[in-house]
Amino acid sequence: MWAVALRTLRDPEEAADALQDAFISAFRAAGNFRAESQVTTWLHRIVVNACLDRVRRRQARPTVPLPETSHNEPATPRDSMSERETRLVIKEALDQLPEDQRAPIVLVDVEGYSVAETAEMLGIAQGTVKSRCARGRAKLAKVLGHLRNPDAEPGVPTNESKHDRTERRVSRPLGTQGQREGR
Template identity: 85%
Template sequence: MTAAAPTDADLIAAHAAGDPQAFNELVRRHRDRMWAVALRTVRDPEEAADALQEAFISAFRAAANFRAESQVTTWLHRIVVNACLDRVRRRQARPTVPLPEQGHNEPAVPRDSMAERETRLVIADALDQLPDDQRVPIVMVDVEGYSVAETAKLLNIAEGTVKSRCARGRAKLAKLLGHLRNPDSTGDVPTHESKHGEGR
């Protein structure tokens, strides 16, 4: 009879007891899901990779202090989200570097693809204008599909706080992105191109 696979909690305990392979197995089990969390939160592959590496290092060091008051996955998610928040704050403190112009010899992007890309960039710009405490809950609830309760646990805040931050963030996004629903009423909302093309 095949022995049952160790649970996540078993692996944490084995790691704390000195098993050199236990944490590697834990990472193997959850790497893909944690990567998705990191990428959706920081929206940059390099930043996500750095955040994930920092998160797993933190988890490796803190595993001995893990208490089974929550699921291991919830504990890992919280560490990953915190690492992502640190990366976001550091990134926002640095000046942004404009993307290079498309060269004459580069293939032209189809109009439909350009429109979709422009829409994604405008949405990304709008999200970037939200403070971290509003943007991250919105990404987790509206993009990643976590429940309010799960998000509250991951961010270590009250459920009511998650709801209020999401509500404030959604209200700001509605103003910033209203022109996407009604293209004839763009108002003073700049497009991504005009926003980054001023002063050329």
């Protein structure tokens, strides 16, 4: 639940506050639990609601955050530097997504919830979860394409690296640089 709150709010202090609010709400509403779903699904829904409430409040009263000294998560000894860098790049890419796309992607792709569970937690239709995930994944693919292809420029969607394009251009016979291939 902490991971959902942290990934939704992107601020450890806000996430901790939202999680505390969620647990207080869950404690107060425990007698109303109808067992129509699993307790964890019910709790996650409360956490998501608490996070979304905080996002709405933040949008109503925008603030300028203080600069942080470090954006890195604590590393374990077995983590390599490139794994930490990759996690940071992915986190930053998720942060660029609109909230309505980030929440379903975090729940489905990161936390491993089903589309049905995610729809229930967010209070939206399953088709909406699927479309928001698809739109968010498309944006992430553009931003993170360079992770799959190290020669690609970050943020530029391509199936071909800069090296491949240059090599193809250079390998053409002289005098055919401006002509289409196949002529």
